[in-house]
Amino acid sequence: MQRERAGEDEIRDATGRVIATNTRYTEKEVHWTEHDWYTMQGGVRVDDESFFRIAGDEKAVETYKAYHQDGASASTVGGVVTVIGLGLVAAGIAGYVLDPPKTDATFHTTGGGFRTLGALSMGLGGFTTVGGLIALFSGRSKAAATDKRLIDEPQRARAAARRYNDRIAPPVADTPPPPRAEVVAARDSVDARQYAQQLGGTVPADCRSYVVTSCGKTHGSKEEREMACGKLVSAARKASTTRSPVKACTALLHSVPN
Numbered sequence: 001m002q003r004e005r006a007g008e009d010e011i012r013d014a015t016g017r018v019i020a021t022n023t024r025y026t027e028k029e030v031h032w033t034e035h036d037w038y039t040m041q042g043g044v045r046v047d048d049e050s051f052f053r054i055a056g057d058e059k060a061v062e063t064y065k066a067y068h069q070d071g072a073s074a075s076t077v078g079g080v081v082t083v084i085g086l087g088l089v090a091a092g093i094a095g096y097v098l099d100p101p102k103t104d105a106t107f108h109t110t111g112g113g114f115r116t117l118g119a120l121s122m123g124l125g126g127f128t129t130v131g132g133l134i135a136l137f138s139g140r141s142k143a144a145a146t147d148k149r150l151i152d153e154p155q156r157a158r159a160a161a162r163r164y165n166d167r168i169a170p171p172v173a174d175t176p177p178p179p180r181a182e183v184v185a186a187r188d189s190v191d192a193r194q195y196a197q198q199l200g201g202t203v204p205a206d207c208r209s210y211v212v213t214s215c216g217k218t219h220g221s222k223e224e225r226e227m228a229c230g231k232l233v234s235a236a237r238k239a240s241t242t243r244s245p246v247k248a249c250t251a252l253l254h255s256v257p258n
Contacts (some may be wrong), residue, residue, distance in 0.1 A: 071142025
């Protein structure tokens with residue numbers, strides 16, 4: 001719920017002059033959506049540091065490395081400070097215990113100066129020890145952190161994932177275009193069938209086969225092939241109109257070179 005200003009009321013006296021105002025508020029229900037993101041490899045969730053290291057984002061890796069090094073340094077300093085603090089506490093205890101005040105028969109107190117210094121040393125050593133321990137353990141935690149989000153940039157993570165996936169993807173073999181001879185043969189075979197269809201069923205099968213085979217062997221431009229195949233069709237039709245079409249086709253097969 002969120003409190004919002006709903007309006008303001010004016011309070012006036014008998015003459016109509018505003019003498020006070022009253023602000024009205026209302027409670028309004030507010031909705032919002034929070035988005036969280038995390039990194040995965042092979043369907044298994046991994047921590048951000050491992051993800052960037054696997055993906056090869058060197059700058060991100062250096063960021064995490066510096067973070068861990070700062071933690072290790074803080075832990076070392078904390079250990080040294082803790083030792084110093086404990087030393088102050090020990091010195092304070094020694095001064096406090098070894099120099100007690102002495103009172104003579106006249107109730108005059110002498111000595112005990114180190115006792116006061118010992119108390120101060122114990123207090124200072126206590127604070128120093130506490131600070132050193134905090135730095136020691138927080139530094140260790142920082143140095144050993146394995147799931148710390150230092151880079152809250154999902155777009156950067158997606159880009160790193162794409163680069164990694166492209167790098168490990170098997171190469172796609174380029175399919176070369178068919179050789180020119182195959183293309184021409186395929187085109188010529190279509191032309192040959194078209195010319196064979198023009199002969200119809202009145203031409204003997206041998207003549208039709210001859211036309212298809214010979215048209216498929218022609219070379220040159222499209223116009224030149226069409227002209228050569230047209231001549232073959234004309235010769236086959238002429239041969240089929242003779243009294244002996246089979247003999248005429250046989251003679252045609254031997255007279256025109258393959």
